[in-house]
Amino acid sequence: MKQSINILLLFILFLGLSHLLKAQDNTQPINLETVLELGGANNLTIKEYKERQTFASANLSKAKEWWLPNLYAGISMHQLSGTAMNSDGKFFTDINRQNFWGGVGLNATWNFGDGVFKANAAALKVKATAYKTQEEKNTVLLEIINTYYDFLASQLYYTAYEQLAAQADTIAGQIEIQVKAGLRFESELLLAKSNYLHLKVEMLNARVEFNNYCAALVNLLHIKPDTKLIGTETVMAPIDLVGLVENNFDLTYNLHPELKGMELNLQSLNVEKKTTTTGLLLPALSVGAYSSYFGGIFSPLDPTSAVNGALTWKIPLGRLVFKGSLKQYNSKIALQGIQLEQVKSRINEEIIRTRVQIRMAREQTEIAMEGSQLAGEALKQSIQRQQLGTVRPFEILQAQELYIKSRLDYLKAVASYNKSQYAYHVATGNNL
Numbered sequence: 301m302k303q304s305i306n307i308l309l310l311f312i313l314f315l316g317l318s319h320l321l322k323a324q325d326n327t328q329p330i331n332l333e334t335v336l337e338l339g340g341a342n343n344l345t346i347k348e349y350k351e352r353q354t355f356a357s358a359n360l361s362k363a364k365e366w367w368l369p370n371l372y373a374g375i376s377m378h379q380l381s382g383t384a385m386n387s388d389g390k391f392f393t394d395i396n397r398q399n400f401w402g403g404v405g406l407n408a409t410w411n412f413g414d415g416v417f418k419a420n421a422a423a424l425k426v427k428a429t430a431y432k433t434q435e436e437k438n439t440v441l442l443e444i445i446n447t448y449y450d451f452l453a454s455q456l457y458y459t460a461y462e463q464l465a466a467q468a469d470t471i472a473g474q475i476e477i478q479v480k481a482g483l484r485f486e487s488e489l490l491l492a493k494s495n496y497l498h499l500k501v502e503m504l505n506a507r508v509e510f511n512n513y514c515a516a517l518v519n520l521l522h523i524k525p526d527t528k529l530i531g532t533e534t535v536m537a538p539i540d541l542v543g544l545v546e547n548n549f550d551l552t553y554n555l556h557p558e559l560k561g562m563e564l565n566l567q568s569l570n571v572e573k574k575t576t577t578t579g580l581l582l583p584a585l586s587v588g589a590y591s592s593y594f595g596g597i598f599s600p601l602d603p604t605s606a607v608n609g610a611l612t613w614k615i616p617l618g619r620l621v622f623k624g625s626l627k628q629y630n631s632k633i634a635l636q637g638i639q640l641e642q643v644k645s646r647i648n649e650e651i652i653r654t655r656v657q658i659r660m661a662r663e664q665t666e667i668a669m670e671g672s673q674l675a676g677e678a679l680k681q682s683i684q685r686q687q688l689g690t691v692r693p694f695e696i697l698q699a700q701e702l703y704i705k706s707r708l709d710y711l712k713a714v715a716s717y718n719k720s721q722y723a724y725h726v727a728t729g730n731n732l
Contacts, residue, residue: 326524326527327527327528327529327530328523328529328530329529329531329532330448330529330532331531331533332445332448335445335448335521336444338521338523339440339444339520339521340437342521342522342523343444343520343521344522345436346433346437348436349432349436349437350433352429352433353426353430353432353433356422356425356426359425359426360422360423360425362422363415363418363419363421364419364422366411366414366415366418366419367410368408369406369407369408369587370406371404372404372405372407373403373404374402375400376400376402377398377399377401378397378398378399378401380395380396381395381396381397382394382395384397398597399595399596399597400593400594400595400596400597400598400601401592401593402592403590403591403592403593403604404591404592405588405589405590406587406588406590407587407588408586408587409584409587410585410586411584412579412582412583412584413575413578413579413582413583413584413614414579416582417571417572417575418572418575421568421569421572422568424565424567424571425564425565427561427564428561428564428565430561431560432557432558434731435558435561437732438726438731440520441732442723442726442732445719445722446722447513447516447520449536449715449719450513450715451514451516451529451531452533452536453711453715454506454509454510454512455510455530455531456536456711457506457509457510457708457711458503458506458507459534460506460704460708460711461499461502461503461506464703465496465499465503467700468492468495468499468700471492471683471696472493472496475492476489491697492696492697495697495700502704514528514529517529536714536715537714538665538714539718539721540721541722541724542725542728549644549648551729552647552651552727552729553647555728555729555730556729557729558643559640559644559647562640562643563640566633566637569632569633569636572629573629575625576619576625576626577626580614580616580619583612584611584612584613584614585609585610585611586608586609586611586612587607587609588608588609589606589607589608590605590606591603591604591605592604592605650723651727651728654720654723654724655724657716657720657724658721658724661713661714661716664713664717665713665714668706668710668713668714671709671710672703672709672710675699675706675707676703676707678699678702679696679699679700682696682699683696
């Protein structure tokens with residue numbers, strides 16, 4: 301008997317789904333796998349953080365340029381006429397001087413105190429950005445999952461109300477025939493029609509909710525704004541994504557991309573801080589060289605070359621007296637350490653909260669499932685008695701009301717359970 305009821309309900313849900321498809325243009329069937337695939341490919345937040353990762357890689361490439369010299373090549377001409385001052389301070393008039401230079405050269409400065417440490421810090425930032433991208437991807441996909449289950453539940457709300465409205469319309473028609481035959485009171489017909497109209501209103505409310513979640517999902521998936529989404533899942537079943545265990549929080553911290561990224565940023569700050577400590581002990585090496593022809597305008601020209609070099613140590617008195625840069629780095633490192641502890645506390649809260657949510661939602665699902673089955677059977681028997689004329693309309697109204705409430709309770713419980721499963725999955729350091 302229960303199997304027959306389930307088959308009947310599935311058939312009615314399919315009819316409701318077909319009705320939704322016909323009522324909308326540019327529809328796209330979706331399921332959880334589809335929305336996760338579309339979200340990972342199209343979501344703008346994920347794209348933004350992928351581009352941030354690319355930018356961090358570009359910064360690393362820029363930081364690596366510090367040791368490469370600048371080459372130059374070209375020609376130059378010089379012409380002076382009139383008065384010029386000689387090196388000993390004498391002035392000469394009626395000067396007409398011109399010369400030509402053509403050659404190649406290079407200039408290079410190696411600031412070991414900045415170049416080495418900043419390049420190493422940039423490399424750590426690239427790794428940290430990769431973890432930040434994964435963290436944001438998890439956050440966005442988790443939001444997409446939550447919205448999808450709300451979307452699917454609202455679609456099933458709609459089909460459930462549509463089913464009851466169709467039943468109420470049939471029952472009202474049967475009562476109308478009985479009223480005309482003098483077997484029923486007109487008040488019973490009015491009550492049946494009122495119930496039918498009430499269910500139609502609730503069905504439209506469910507349709508509004510469905511459209512709202514559809515719009516939210518279209519936005520998250522970043523697809524064409526006029527796309528109408530239709531869930532292909534005609535039933536919502538609880539999933540078992542992860543098992544509940546007493547977590548080793550230290551192990552969870554080692555898995556969590558947000559913490560791994562913050563730890564790498566902390567390492568990067570410590571490396572960059574060395575530019576104000578160890579880096580001050582390292583010199584800067586400057587080299588300049590060129591080889592050219594030099595002389596009059598094109599003739600006579602003679603080869604000439606030069607090499608200049610310098611090894612210097614900077615002694616920043618401001619740094620030694622006030623230590624401003626060092627204090628800035630120390631403050632940044634301390635703030636990063638505090639933020640790390642804050643994130644660990646938040647992760648602990650998420651794990652504990654989602655673990656409790658899963659347990660409660662599982663219990664709610666089991667209770668709601670049993671209640672939905674009992675209410676469905678009661679409604680079926682009430683309809684059969686109605687056909688035999690042995691039930692009052694208000695009894696059917698009560699049976700329908702109990703059925704729809706129990707059905708919605710079940711859908712809400714399953715949606716909550718599945719969303720909690722994914723939230724716990726991410727909270728324990730897993731990636732989506």
